[in-house]
Amino acid sequence: MARPRQPRLSRARIVEAATVLIDADGLDAFSTRRLALELGVRGPSLYNHFATKNEILDAVADEIIAQVDVSFFAEHDWRTALRRWAHSYRDALAAHPNIVPVLARGPGRRPAALAMADAVYGGLVDAGWPPARATHIGAVMRYVVAGSALGSFARGFEADPALYEEERYPHLSQAHLLADHQRSVDEGAFALGVDMLLAGLSQVYAEVVGPLPPAAGSSATGGSATTGQARP
Incomplete structure (x- = not known):
């Protein structure tokens, strides 16, 4: 039988399959053996593309980070850019929460993660932030985004109304409804x-730097871009 002209595996196919497995069952259940089985190949075939399991995990993590939009820092003032980047960052992580522990280690040698760090840091420094403060801001934003994506506040409350006895928990009479409104609660908390x-x-x-430049969409009098009313 003639050999196929195209290899059965590619880095992209391995990363895609690994992402599906991690999304479904988490990091603890992920193994190269199971990945090979999912792809219909022998385990050693994977090592033609990745030397170790950790390299596969890094590739999955970087593929997710590549989905984060960092163009805001070249197009908007630093406040607008940080807000929009944070929401794009959280959206990417929230779609794949099981990989967040890998991402939480930092960019390491991952190209997309390093490119994101460069864009955020560069945008802040260009806006006038001292380099040390720009580093702090990038770090704290990562803490906030990763923490938000890793778990759900709303889903932490059971949907059993009997659990929240009025005598014991007089202020939790509606807590059993939180899970039904998980998206609005969690996204609202993150936005706040x-x-x-x-x-x-x-x-x-x-x-530290000086007067704030006008935020995108704001008037010179400090009007809100969304309401048109002056902020206090």
């Missing part, structure tokens, strides 16, 4: 956290 963080950073910027 990012807004509060940016408010604090704006004060630090004014103290």
Whole structure:
């Protein structure tokens, strides 16, 4: 039988299959043996493309980070860029929460992760932030995003109303409904956290760097881009 003209495996196919397995069953259940079985090949075939299991995990993590939009830093003021980047970052991680522990280790040698770090750090420094502060901001944003994507506050409450006895938990009479509104609760909490963080950073910027530039979409009098009303 003639050999196939195209190899059965490619790095992209391995990464795609590994992502599906990790999304479904988590990191603890992931192995190269199971991945090979899923791909219909022998285990050693994987090592023609990746030397170790950790290299596969790094490739999966970097493929997810490659989905994060960092173009905002070249197009908007630093506050708008940070907010939009944070939401894009969380969306990518929230779609693949099982890989977050790998991402939490830092960029390592992963190209997309290093490119994201470069864009964020460069955008902040170009906006006037001192290099040390730009590093701190990038770190704290990663903590916030990774923590938000790793778990759900709303899903942590059981849907059994009998659990929340009024005598014991007088303020939790609606807690059993949280899981039904998981997306709005968790996304709303993240948006609030990012807004509060940016408010604090704006004060630090004014103290360390100087007057804040107008935010994208805001009037010179400080109007809100979304409501058209002056902020207090």
